[in-house]
Amino acid sequence: MNAGGAATPQMMRRVNAHAALAFLRSTEVATGTDLMAATGLTRASVIAVCEDLLRRGWISELDSGREPGSLKAGSLKAGSLKPGSLKGRPARRFELNPRAGFVVGIDIGAATTTAVVADLRGTIVGKASRSFRSAEIPARERIDVVNQACGEALAEAGTSPAAVLAVTAGLAAPVDRDGNVLLTKQFWRKFDVGLRTALAERHGWTVLLENDANLAALGERWRGSGVGVNDLVVILASERMGAGIIESGRLLHGHSGAAGEMGYLDMIEGVGSADGIAYLAREWFARPGEPPTVEAREVFAAAAAGDPAAAAVMDRLAERVARVIASVAIMANPEQVVLGGAVADSVGVLLPGIVERLPRFTATVPRVTASPLGDSIVTVGAVRHALDYVEAHALDLELPARA
Incomplete structure (x- = not known):
């Protein structure tokens, strides 16, 4: 916004280009009509933004009969997209130049x-x-x-x-x-x-x-189990717990960037620290007074194989994580809570116990899932x-x- 609060033509060009590129990133090919529907821009604005992006090399126009990816960046001459050219048959088709940068x-x-x-x-x-x-x-x-x-x-x-x-x-x-x-x-x-x-x-x-x-929250909402969820919390839960919070589609930072920090878990009854699932699985499976000798994934595998000691660890973890998720649900009221990080591949065994316990701790029970993104989240x-x-x-x- 400028000093008077009104959008300038240059600002609108940026906003329109952003909207067009975001849509073209998500689809192989788009016509002018597709862009109008996806962005809400008028036909004139679509023509203008495509003209600009073509000239700068961000997108290409596909010739009739050509397949996506067959044209190189800048292969369409600037100025060749004329007013009215989005009308008629065949419709012009545009694609992002994915390797332009x-x-x-x-x-x-x-x-x-x-x-x-x-x-x-x-x-x-x-x-x-x-x-x-x-x-x-x-x-x-x-x-x-x-x-x-x-x-x-x-x-x-x-x-x-x-x-x-x-x-x-x-x-x-x-x-x-x-x-x-x-x-x-x-x-x-x-x-x-x-x-x-x-x-x-x-x-x-x-x-x-x-x-x-x-x-992690941005990644989960983009390509994980939280696609399209506007009220989402992702908890990185491996060694220590920390959360990313999306509210009404907007990532929350807080005054100093500490929204989602979970040091407050020290004060939650039945939790007592921000220690994560992998850390606790190792510690609780070890003999009292001795250092851990197995990795967390081995504890989860032992529980799946019916080992009683490992199963007891799973019960303790389900209770503790349910309390953590409940505290998040009370504060942020998300639709979905995702457990992510390197431990995500293993926590599926915990989900039934977590879901069963949640109504004891909160009246606003979210959907709970494990991230499919693993340690790439x-x-x-x-x-x-x-x-x-x-x-x-x-x-x-x-x-x-x-x-």
Whole structure:
């Protein structure tokens, strides 16, 4: 908005381009009529936005009889889409140029980092993971490891840093709307390493920072079990619990980015900490006074095979997680709560016990599911976040092929 609150022509061009690209990302081919129906734009606005996107190389027009993907970026001459050309038969068809540029999504944990490269449809075309030498390595070394993972993912994708239009990195710490890490806990400070500045200096990239649970919520709503759900909570539940909250289709951040932080679980009766499912499965299955000797997935497998001790752990976990979900349901009243993270593949065995117990703790019982995205949930959300940025700024970005 300008100072008077009215939308300027330039702002409307950006909004229209964003709407058109978002729709074209989700479909193989679209006619002008399809774009009008999907975006609510008038025919004149569709003509104008297609003209602009064609000229800039974001989309191509398919010749009659050609299949999607058969034209290269910019193959239609600018100006060839004339007023009235969306009428008649055959209808003109348009497609996104998915490899006109790329985005990078990064999941940065305490021990490892994973980077993925995606085209403009969100298809993953490269992936790489790297481990940090220790949790206490200097910021410079942590940046180097992240950068190495990005380079390996780009190499697998068959592209270069120059083709990257935006990067989103997910951190296990609260991040405010301006991309600043909340520093009130020592653990969160480990993620304030100057990544945005470092990657901008090395590659010229635009780097966006976001909380990992928030990205998990975006990813789940985009390509998980929460597709189309406007009131959704995703709980990353493996080692420690943290939540991403979508309310009325909008991601919640809070004043300092800490919406969804679950430190309050220390005060919840029958819970007592934000320890996650994998951590507790290992600890509770171990002999009293002895360190854990098996991984969480082994405890879940033992329970499925009928081991009594493992089954008892599952009962304890179902009770505890039901209390956690109930606390979220009371505060946020979501339609659906998703358990995500590396433990998601195993928690299906917990769901019946959780669902059975929930009515004891809350009158607003949500639907509870396990994420199908596994440990890729954060990088999927990071890709979506980066694509949203690219589409919103399409008219400001120079595509690599045109640079």
